Amino acid sequence: MPQHLPYPVLLRSQGASFVALGFLGRLPTGILPLSLLLYTQHALGSFALAGLATAALSLGGAAGAVLVGHLSDQYGHRVVGLVATVVQTAAIAAFLTWCRPDVPLAVACGLAALIGFANPQLGAMARARWSQVAAGRPDRVAFTASAMAWEGAVDEVSFVVGPVLATTLSAVAPPLPLLTALALAWVGQVGFALHRSALPALRHGRLRHAESADRIDWTVLVPLGIAVGGVGVLFGGTQTSVAAYFTERGEAAVAGLVYGALAVGSAATGLLSNRIPARFPLAARIVVFGFGCALTSPLLIVAWDAPSMALACLLIGVMVGPTLVTGYAYAERISPPERLSTVMTMLSTVGVVGVAIGAALAGQVVESHSAQTAAWIATVGGLLAGVAGVAIPRRR
Incomplete structure (x- = not known):
């Protein structure tokens, strides 16, 4: 197979x-x-x-x-x-x-x-x-x-x-x-x-297979939600700090292109994540790539111009892609077919809330310190995703 x-x-x-x-x-x-x-x-x-x-x-x-x-x-x-x-x-x-x-x-x-x-x-x-x-x-x-x-x-x-x-x-x-x-x-x-x-x-039924879950496994879904929310905080913090950085430099027009590099990296590695060997457990992937987000995010703080900031965003995106894909794939695995749309919207909602929190926190840091200092919010989001991965119960 x-x-x-x-x-x-x-x-x-x-x-x-x-x-x-x-x-x-x-x-x-x-x-x-x-x-x-x-x-x-x-x-x-x-x-x-x-x-x-x-x-x-x-x-x-x-x-x-x-x-x-x-x-x-x-x-x-x-x-x-x-x-x-x-x-x-x-x-x-x-x-x-x-x-x-x-x-x-x-x-x-x-x-x-x-x-x-x-x-x-x-x-x-x-x-x-x-x-x-x-x-x-x-x-x-x-x-x-x-x-x-x-x-x-x-x-x-x-x-x-x-x-x-x-x-x-x-x-x-x-x-x-x-x-x-x-x-x-x-x-x-x-x-x-x-x-x-x-x-x-639902009254017409859903197709099930031998491993279909009978009920939502909340011990796994809650940490998954925290991980996706952490990635949302990373998105919000990165977007706000990048926008503020280039606005302060009078180069606001390039902010969208620079931030877009994060999506490019995320989409590329997300598409490649189906080639990760099955022996690499899903929970372990969230740990590795979640902490990978935290390790790459400080590159935003040391970047000095548009190309270096875009490279930082690209590398962060490389870690973000597998984290999000794995979160949704794991949620599909532990959810009953009859509740899958509900579970998927729950994860996406947590992600949206995370973006709002990250953007709000980064905005406060921009006002009180600087745009690059606000990039630490992205690191916090990555750490949150990695720690959530550690909290997922290990099962065969």
Whole structure:
């Protein structure tokens, strides 16, 4: 039995439409934070108020993610994906209409929170669908490893392409990024919800295999959540410190490209993680690559220009990729098929919260010390991921 599955074989199992819609449907999530920030600043003339609206978007997303994941398990991907997209796109349209100086800020923040709350959680749905396909295959373990690695890479690419689209389109017309996100939601999210691979409601059952878990193993899932949250802290700390560093130097335009190197490294090693030998236990991988994040993060502190900072981000990403892929792969292994969408959204929510915490802490350190000192927050996130890996129970 091969230890890894070639990606062409993996992708053919679901078809080109699944791959294309899975990417397009995730782009709105990557576009929305920055596009909402830029549009609010244009409409209200204040970055402080724009930051509040963006924070509401993130908080709404964190609040709604697990509920949407649970409902998609309970009632099926089609119904929940369609309803969530309708609510989200209606909220985007309302935000474009009501984000004005003569309308109370609470209205804009409430609509921003609703946009995040109604995110269809397409990534979690995609991972659940891969898991169901894998359950009926003789090469299930290799198939699942490649599927989780692929989805991790798609996540990374969408979070790089999204902000680039947001800044480029905003330069043409401030409302254009939000309108683009709305259009992509109707194409990608609706298309993915209606795709033939969509999982039905629980009453129709889920395909199981001999090693399917009967209940969620919380002794493993909690440390996994802490590890993913630690990586989120690393992301938030790195993004904020890099942005502040280049803003202080009057080179804010290059910050996005430099930070994008982290996603490049993460996507590359994430795709290669399906080739890690099976004898290297999943918990041990989180320990090794989590502490690897902590060891590479201080490179941000000694970097002196854009190329050296980009190299630091790239090396951090090399360690981040396998950490995240392994976290989701392990979660798939210890979760019942009937609860997989819920579990995956729980992990992604913890990651989003971690990003918010890391960004907030780094912002405080930037104000009180310096941008490069704030990069220590990224090291804290890596240490948190590594320690969480140590806490995962060792089992055969």
